[in-house]
Amino acid sequence: MLGNFTYCNPTKLYFGDESLSYLNTELPKYGKNVVLIYGGGSIKRNGIYDEVVRILKDNGKEVAEIAGVMPNPTLPKLYEGVAIARKHQADLLLAVGGGSVCDYAKAVSVSVNCKEDPWEKYYQRFEEPDCETLPVGCVLTMVGTGSEMNAGAVITNPETKQKIGHVFADEKIMPRFAILNPRYTLTLPHYQMVAGIYDIFNHICEQYFSGEDDNTSDYISEGLMRSLLHSSRIANKNPQDYEARSNIMWTATWALNTLVAKGKSTDWMVHMLGQAVGAYTNATHGMTLAAVSLPYYRYILPDGLPKFRRFAVNVWDVDPAGKTDEQVAREGLQAMEDWMKELGLVMNIADLGATEEMLEGLADATLVMDGGYKVLSRDEIVRIFKESMGQAVNPKA
């Protein structure tokens, strides 16, 4: 049921290996004080930092920096960035990095002029900003999160051990522009590349595996998944294939910029399971998703059978002739497993550092979602983690 919804996504995207030059088009639109935001410094090693700083100088900008934004940006780091942006009287926040850096820039944007504590206001009460927000621009160096074209910002509170995402309602929170140069992604290690690919794939799954089957969003999702399968196989063999990495980057944006969620309730349970694993092991996000996905999907398959059957036929080209719906659906998940192993994804949470002793804590840390085909009980969550660890579970339990 497509229903009622609003779609607005004004971010201007400059795509391709010539895209950084468009920073010269964008910068004159903003005042002279720019805060440059980046992560652990890989952009200094690969030269992107120098290029960006040169363009900023060419455009007469006064630049302050927020360096060292971590993969899961923390609340203390947010406070630090807000102080820097205030002191510099920032006119523009320029994020150079992956999803975490973009997320962080958006969190700073809504907090700089906020009179209350941003954690309380945005991440506990989930309110919208009632203050002036700062424009954000992105130079994307890693793909996966769609953060370059959405209004989401995840922040982690290390004291309370809460990692909370807020998708803001106002499209003004979305980056004003984003520069997507696939060449920047070529230096990523293979492990990170395939983890990112699975993250993208799972973003689509989280939206696809909900609701009924007659929705345009489902069809667009299938197209995006097929594109990703195609390009991932090329990139897996040859990570330097620019064309494949281009298509992966473009697919990542459309996987999570709100389009394929239109008319869908959306699930997000794999992310909840994976994030619990991440909180305990600090494992790479995409790998935590990979390790819990199949135990979860195989478990809920009977509850979403028509969709899993459709997934098998439309995404994995399973021939349904002479088979029951459940056989077709399970063949689809088997094809997905084969592809995941081909990429070298981690399929077992024990391989990410999870232990038997963590099981209860993992279950406690897992937020239960209700938009998918089944609402999991705590026991079912434990069972799924056990399955991932390769422990035999009584199928009738």
Next chain:
Amino acid sequence: MLGNFTYCNPTKLYFGDESLSYLNTELPKYGKNVVLIYGGGSIKRNGIYDEVVRILKDNGKEVAEIAGVMPNPTLPKLYEGVAIARKHQADLLLAVGGGSVCDYAKAVSVSVNCKEDPWEKYYQRFEEPDCETLPVGCVLTMVGTGSEMNAGAVITNPETKQKIGHVFADEKIMPRFAILNPRYTLTLPHYQMVAGIYDIFNHICEQYFSGEDDNTSDYISEGLMRSLLHSSRIANKNPQDYEARSNIMWTATWALNTLVAKGKSTDWMVHMLGQAVGAYTNATHGMTLAAVSLPYYRYILPDGLPKFRRFAVNVWDVDPAGKTDEQVAREGLQAMEDWMKELGLVMNIADLGATEEMLEGLADATLVMDGGYKVLSRDEIVRIFKESMGQAVNPKA
């Protein structure tokens, strides 16, 4: 090859049967002088006019009107509208209708403050506006053109018999907002509904049938085509199926809002052939496309064989086992023909009023495009028109 491109599409879309109420959200953003633009008056018969006028009054707007915008908006009508908008000192142009009305509103928007003749500037020299443009909002009552979310505006000069489209480069020319209520499309006669469905399908084809096969845009296009096939079959049997009409409306927007053209050279030859037929017969646009499509696609099939094969397998579920690529590709076009006949589309330009005597004139009126798999000669164009008329053509000619 995805290559280098820019994507920006800031139009805010309100979708669903409650969407008109969002006019109350949008109107306060603009000054008090609104020019209401509409077509032949069907909105007066079905009550939409009264609803819109009531909301305008509720919001304290001063309203002037441009009524009678025709299916192919003419240059004299543009001059008339520009005069009305100037006199009313318009702050917002509100288009209520289908693609022609939206197109027309955009043409007025770029012309109101233009010091030169808009035909010369925009439709002969294809320049961009260097003056202030007016914001445009749309209430869509017919689907098909994507005009509610792009920067295109087609204007016809009856004196020179030229129908020319200009896709403006600046996203500011795109409507600021569009209200898409699928319920408004339910009153359309079956003939117009299926013509619109084919127009949408062909918009996707025009972009899909170009370039090589590894592009994310091709995969999204396939998803959109599959969605449209699914919903069109439901709507063909039961035009009052709100869900099917919803998905058709949403697919139409994404078929022509620039997304699936990214990284593509695009063809548009079917539109050129069809528009020539339209100029001579005044037949419904979608039907002119339907009548020339298969003769064209069958003729160029050898030049785009891998794509036509892919189209057969991915869109029409043709089983390729044991067949040559050409057999698979031709089976795909046969499946497409079966679907077109199922919808009741016109498959012969003679049935639209074209005659033997018009053939040379039709060929003269056909603009030749060079983004597809083959650049047609004049003889080839005549041949395609003859094929559509059911005349035997020497296959080796």
